[in-house]
Amino acid sequence: MNPRLFPDRKISVAFSLLALIGGALVIFTFLGDGTTKLVCSGSFDNFQSRDAPMQLRAILHYATSKTVPQQSLAEINISFNVLKSISPCNFLVFGLGHDSLMWATFNPGGVTLFLEEDPKWVHTVLKDAPDLKAAHVKYRTQLSQADELMRTYRSEPECSPAKSYIRGNTRCKLALTGLPDAVYDREWDMIMIDAPRGYFAEAPGRMGAIYSAAVMARNRRKGGVTHVFLHDVDRKVEKAYAEEFLCRKNLKDGSGRLWHFEIPPAGNVTDGKGDVSFC
Ligand SMILES: *[C@@H]1O[C@H](CO)[C@@H](O)[C@H](O)[C@H]1NC(C)=O
Numbered sequence: 681m682n683p684r685l686f687p688d689r690k691i692s693v694a695f696s697l698l699a700l701i702g703g704a705l706v707i708f709t710f711l712g713d714g715t716t717k718l719v720c721s722g723s724f725d726n727f728q729s730r731d732a733p734m735q736l737r738a739i740l741h742y743a744t745s746k747t748v749p750q751q752s753l754a755e756i757n758i759s760f761n762v763l764k765s766i767s768p769c770n771f772l773v774f775g776l777g778h779d780s781l782m783w784a785t786f787n788p789g790g791v792t793l794f795l796e797e798d799p800k801w802v803h804t805v806l807k808d809a810p811d812l813k814a815a816h817v818k819y820r821t822q823l824s825q826a827d828e829l830m831r832t833y834r835s836e837p838e839c840s841p842a843k844s845y846i847r848g849n850t851r852c853k854l855a856l857t858g859l860p861d862a863v864y865d866r867e868w869d870m871i872m873i874d875a876p877r878g879y880f881a882e883a884p885g886r887m888g889a890i891y892s893a894a895v896m897a898r899n900r901r902k903g904g905v906t907h908v909f910l911h912d913v914d915r916k917v918e919k920a921y922a923e924e925f926l927c928r929k930n931l932k933d934g935s936g937r938l939w940h941f942e943i944p945p946a947g948n949v950t951d952g953k954g955d956v957s958f959c
């Protein structure tokens with residue numbers, strides 16, 4: 681690639697992103713209603729999909745923003761392909777950021793909920809994008825406890841894979857008990873873990889998010905698998921917790937620092953030993 685034509689990687693990423701969102705707009709609009717016209721329809725009201733305005737806003741946003749999402753195009757593409765096949769779906773995202781409008785746009789007609797540790801950041805983002813659904817979450821752990829939690833969770837019966845649950849499970853420190861009811865009340869078809877922060881000792885770390893995603897996926901009653909995406913798997917804690925709870929055997933694919941798991945309901949997992957481990 682001629683560097684003078686592409687002076688900044690960000691510009692090419694931004695263009696690719698626009699192509700993805702534009703593609704999603706076309707795909708979802710035509711899938712939604714074969715009669716929908718994209719061109720010369722005179723007014724945005726003529727879009728049959730009620731999500732089209734958000735998709736147009738996303739194009740405007742990313743076309744005029746100097747800030748691009750932190751995930752690479754190859755990483756985003758994996759989730760994009762899955763969403764294309766299962767949307768509209770229930771999509772839970774740990775983390776609220778520059779990529780949020782994009783994720784919501786990729787799931788037209790579905791429910792996309794963002795969980796964020798910093799209440800001020802929730803406020804800031806929602807001011808500019810009021811149609812995103814975001815909630816503030818408090819975490820009970822710190823990254824510095826990751827090794828100890830990994831060592832001790834097996835001796836806490838409430839953490840056991842045989843009876844694992846999240847809501848109100850205060851005895852299992854890995855269970856995220858501080859989530860809004862909206863999270864517990866719904867079965868999530870896709871869970872993206874790209875937060876909370878996990879790069880300094882006092883940060884919450886992603887231990888609870890990974891454990892809770894595994895439990896939610898195992899408790900699924902609807903048919904089919906839960907797609908769990910984990911970012912930053914180059915880091916020690918993310919990797920160790922993924923291998924403990926999301927399991928190598930469920931690893932479907934990955935790219936860069938992203939892993940994609942397909943986790944079946946535990947009802948279908950029989951290891952003959954009565955569920956002594958998650959994997
Ligand atoms: C995204 O994934 C699809 C399906 O695997 C592939 O055909 C396409 O080339 C990918 N696009 C990019 C930009 O990586």
Ligand SMILES: *[C@@H]1O[C@H](CO)[C@@H](O)[C@H](O)[C@H]1NC(C)=O
Nearest residue numbers: 900901902903904945947948
């Ligand atoms: C188990 O898997 C079968 C097919 O593989 C499926 O029909 C059934 O619904 C699954 N059971 C549960 C509890 O998910």
